[in-house]
Amino acid sequence: MLCLAILAPTPALAQAPAPREIRIGLADAGPAARISAAAPFVLRAGELAIETTEALISPETGAGESVLALGSFVSEARAREVAEAFREERPDGPEVRVRRDPETGRHLAVLSPGSGADGASLRDAGFPEAGTFRIPAPVGEALVVRPLGGSPIRFSAGVSLTAEPPAGGFLEWEGSPYRGSFTVFRSGDGVTVVNRANLEEYLFGVVPRELPPDLFPELEALKAQALAARTYALTPRDAYLRRGYDLCSGPACQVYGGVAAEHPLSTAAIRETAGEAIFHDGRLIDALYTAACGGHTENAENVFSNPTPYLVARACIREAGGVRLEGGPADGPLDAALVRLAGAPVSGWSGAGLSGPATREEAAGVLTAVVRWLGLSSCEPDGASGEELPLGAFGRLVEEIRCREPGAPALGPGPDGGELAREGDPALGRLLAEGLLDPSEQGLDPARPVSRREVIGVAAALLRRDGTLFRRGQLHEVAVLDGWVRITLEEDDGGTARDEPLLIRLGSRGGERLFREIRPTRTPGRDDPPPLAVPTGALRLRVGDFVRYHAVAGRAVGEPVPFDLLILEDLGDAEDRFSRQSSWFVPKNNADLSAAVNEVKPIGRIVALEPLEYGASGRIVRLEIVGTEGSLELRGLRIRRLLGLAENLFRAEPRRDEDGGVTEWWFSGRGWGHGLGLCQAGAYGMAAAGAGYREILAHYYPETEIRPAP
Secondary structure: OOEEEEOOOOOOOOOOOOOOEEEEEEEEEEOOEEEEEEEEEEEEEOOEEEEEEEEEEEEEEOOOEEEEEEEEEOOHHHHHHHHHHHHHHOOOOOOEEEEEOOOOOOEEEEEOOOOOOOHHHHHHOOOOOOEEEEEOOEEEEEEEEEEOOOOOEEEOOOOEEEEEOOOOOOEEEOOEEEOOEEEEEEEOOEEEEEEEEEHHHHHHOOHHHHOOOOOOOOHHHHHHHHHHHHHHHOOOOHHHHOOOOOEEOOOOOOOOOHHHHOOHHHHHHHHHOOOEEEEEOOEEOOOOEEOEOOOEOOOHHHOOOOOOOOOOOOEOOOOOOOEEEEOOOOOOOHHHHHHHHOOOOOOOOOHHHHOOEOEHHHHHHHHHHHHHHOOOOOOOOOOOOOOEOEHHHHHHHHHHHOOOOOOOOOOOOOOOHHHHHHOOOHHHHHHHHOOOOOOOOOOOOOOOEOEHHHHHHHHHHHHHOOOOOOEEEEEEEEEEEOOEEEEEEEEOOOOOOOOOOOEEEEEEOOOOEEEEEEOOOOOOOOOOOOOEEEEEOEEEEOOOOEEEEEEOOOOOOOOOEEEEEEEEOOOOOOHHHHOOOOEEEEEEEHHHHHHHHHHHOOOOOEEEEEEEEEOOOOOEEEEEEEEOOEEEEEEOHHHHHHHOOOOOOEEEEEEEOOOOOEEEEEEEEEOEOOOOOEEHHHHHHHHHOOOOHHHHHHHHOOOOEEEEOO
């Protein structure tokens, strides 16, 4: 039904939105927009009103171009489904891209030019709708409305259309219903669709998309999410204001699903917290949130550029009974920290420096210090110099320092050890058979240079064999006394029976090396990977945590035992453990990854991924990608975006061919998102444990308060 009438003028788009109204960009410069409703609605343009049940709105078009397509479809989903089927059948075939006809609103799966195919051959191949189609091209700046059953109506440049919902019903954009009204205007070569809705009703379609109640059915968690989403929506963002709306509808802002997303539990959470927002120092906060934080959130300056007082690293656990332990700067992997304990000269051995070749003199200095620290017999090696050290010669150097006979047989059935020994390199075979050398690191070519990472890896493996290097215990009490952090542990006795638990008090004044373990998800086809200990500047310790520590010698009897290195074992009780996104595994082909990196900077084939700096949560803050022809340093979000990963909280394991070249990278990690602010899965975990929404928000946004929104 089409009806034209002269009605009252509508305010221009440039006018400021009404109080508590929010403008959401549903489509930005799209080729066309279909607006509909179950009952007739009014579409206005100035004094002109069009009454209809459906209208296709698009730019004015010209002749356009003819394209070969797999078909023309009503829904975009169907067009993409056909395109994907073609890619699966012909992985080396032409590219397929979904495009929209602005005059009909239909979606075409278009083949790239020069494919060599034609409509008949494609139909014979099982694509019956294939053929040649014309896609009109946008011209000028006018807007065209095609009402259902009516003739096209042309509107001159600068006109905005407003669609009001029918009484008691909803407007639909591309078949999905939304509360409120729509504004549509020309934008570049396309049209922009803006949903104008009441803020609280907008949240009805946001909260269940951001924290699905069916998966996370805790009212207090949904209340916390409602306040975060409301506060986020009230914070202006200039990039979108310049486009004619306040927020986008996708993950770059907040995911907004309209009426179809609404859920009674999340709606109740929004209504019970109506009008509440989060403030810091009298101002609305930038209420960032992340899907899962991998057990710990991060400081804002380690993800973006500036520190923010309420976006700071927080353990994803309830804080009752815990204390914050401050440590020294995080400056390298655990292996380097271990050999430093032994007095080994490894100053500056961190980040990209670990990938560099070690000289014979450097390797001899590290290994000699470790062997002597262990109280083992050590011998002076012959011919220590500043030259690079081949892997085979490194194996012989280890034997010399350990006072081993050069021709001694390799030990045990360790990986590749016996084979290397039979081929005439018993020293290298012994390192492998004893489990001191990781053969996956850079391959087993005896002629290649040994890296500093491998040197400290062998030295640290020797240290770990000493049963007195680390002591382990479970925290019985943690407290701050007389300026010290005092930690009382119940020592792990290895299964020996005893009448009473042995309790040991540790003392800390700060400056110790602190590490937190990350246990990645299982890698297909192999045993569970060992946890990765990542350095951190601070830890939250609670009663019940397990820790490993290295005690400082020379303490007075009855005094707390000072320690200089402590590892908090895997946070298996992190509140975000309920999420399927809390851990992940992704294999990536090295050739594909290298190609992606080389589009940013030509560095050749990737040979190493070296963390240069870690954040308080253990996330990689700075990463150097080392290639055969150069290197590229990345920081913050650029790391995961370029590598195509879910988070910066990961470990990367190279997989090599027989020649030692990297063929693939195995990434396993924790968390999902940017790692800042409210952990959505953690909020659910806290709520399930009995926390209210105010406690949840105070935990993830410290030093903030809840007040009525302006």
